[in-house]
Amino acid sequence: MDVHKAVIPAAGLGTRLLPVSKAVPKELLPLVDRPMLHYIVEEALDAGITQIVIVTSQGKDALADYFDPAPYLEKVLEERGEGATAAAMRRVRTEAEFIFVRQHEQLGLGHAVYTARHAVGDEPFAVMLPDDIIDAPTPALGQLLATAQQYNASVVAVEEVPPERISGYGVIEPEDVADGVYRVLSMVEKPTQYNAPSNLGIVGRYILTPEVFSALNHVTPGAKGELQLTDGIALLMETQAVYARRFEGIRHDAGNPLGLIKASVSLALKRPDLGPALRKWLQETLAQEQG
Ligand code: UTP
Numbered sequence: 001m002d003v004h005k006a007v008i009p010a011a012g013l014g015t016r017l018l019p020v021s022k023a024v025p026k027e028l029l030p031l032v033d034r035p036m037l038h039y040i041v042e043e044a045l046d047a048g049i050t051q052i053v054i055v056t057s058q059g060k061d062a063l064a065d066y067f068d069p070a071p072y073l074e075k076v077l078e079e080r081g082e083g084a085t086a087a088a089m090r091r092v093r094t095e096a097e098f099i100f101v102r103q104h105e106q107l108g109l110g111h112a113v114y115t116a117r118h119a120v121g122d123e124p125f126a127v128m129l130p131d132d133i134i135d136a137p138t139p140a141l142g143q144l145l146a147t148a149q150q151y152n153a154s155v156v157a158v159e160e161v162p163p164e165r166i167s168g169y170g171v172i173e174p175e176d177v178a179d180g181v182y183r184v185l186s187m188v189e190k191p192t193q194y195n196a197p198s199n200l201g202i203v204g205r206y207i208l209t210p211e212v213f214s215a216l217n218h219v220t221p222g223a224k225g226e227l228q229l230t231d232g233i234a235l236l237m238e239t240q241a242v243y244a245r246r247f248e249g250i251r252h253d254a255g256n257p258l259g260l261i262k263a264s265v266s267l268a269l270k271r272p273d274l275g276p277a278l279r280k281w282l283q284e285t286l287a288q289e290q291g
Helices: 036-046 071-079 083-094 109-115 140-151 163-168 211-218 229-236 257-269 275-289
Strands: 005-009 051-056 097-102 125-128 132-135 154-160 170-178 181-189 200-208 242-246 250-253
Touching (some): 005 036, 005 109, 036 051, 036 125, 036 132, 071 083, 109 211, 125 140, 132 200, 132 257, 140 154, 140 200, 140 242, 154 170, 154 229, 163 200, 170 242, 181 229, 200 229, 200 242, 250 257, 257 275
Parallel strands (some): 005 051, 051 097, 154 242
Antiparallel strands (some): 125 200, 154 200, 170 181, 181 242
């Protein structure tokens, strides 16, 4: 299975990050010194996917602007000896090819993916949620691609979720097929901890066959008129096998204030230029708090 395109749905309202998301699209909020969207595009490139379809909406033109060339700024950075930052800026705009499509109404993640159908065409593709930041030695998307290629089928990323948080996830009923790989028997969106079919929650990376578009077209929207991606995948499962991969790595939900801070601190602690000073400050601050 060859996958050339990644769809990044970025047209949502970002209400959990109001009021800042009123003025700055949530996908451009910074983790240390680059927008979360930057990490997602880097992850796609690291997994060998260069064609990026970004689903945007009214008021979010800054998403496209971010990938415009900035030769003057890059030159300034290079003159200051900050060539690595200039290279990171250049990489995402030169190695990736972008297509922007517009979602006119926020009718859910499934609808955002469906909006990208003409840009994707009749080929398997990836979906990457920009507020799910996955810090992994092998890019999470690359791990999923390997499984999709091995089974020639759609694959969703899953992680183990503690019972008290499972109600925030789509949860799979798994059948073990290999270490960390499952055949998905069924999926339940936001179950209670008592009726969850497992502790494996779906997170924001998917490899999907193009038949999911037709499935999405047949899904009945939920109570708020929203089209859920998991409902489309559940319908796809009636005609095709779908697998799940428990990826290696740490995932941060950067779509809410606490998750955004945790992701930023965790990424900064790993940076040689910032980590030592931040670690010292955190230790001193915690020690002061404990009195
Ligand atoms: P989220 O539910 O995390 O994002 O969707 P949201 O709706 O923007 O945020 P909250 O819940 O109001 O705080 C995951 C991704 O799907 C996109 C979002 O932009 C986000 O990146 N999305 C969601 C769309 O593109 N369109 C939609 O209709 C809904």
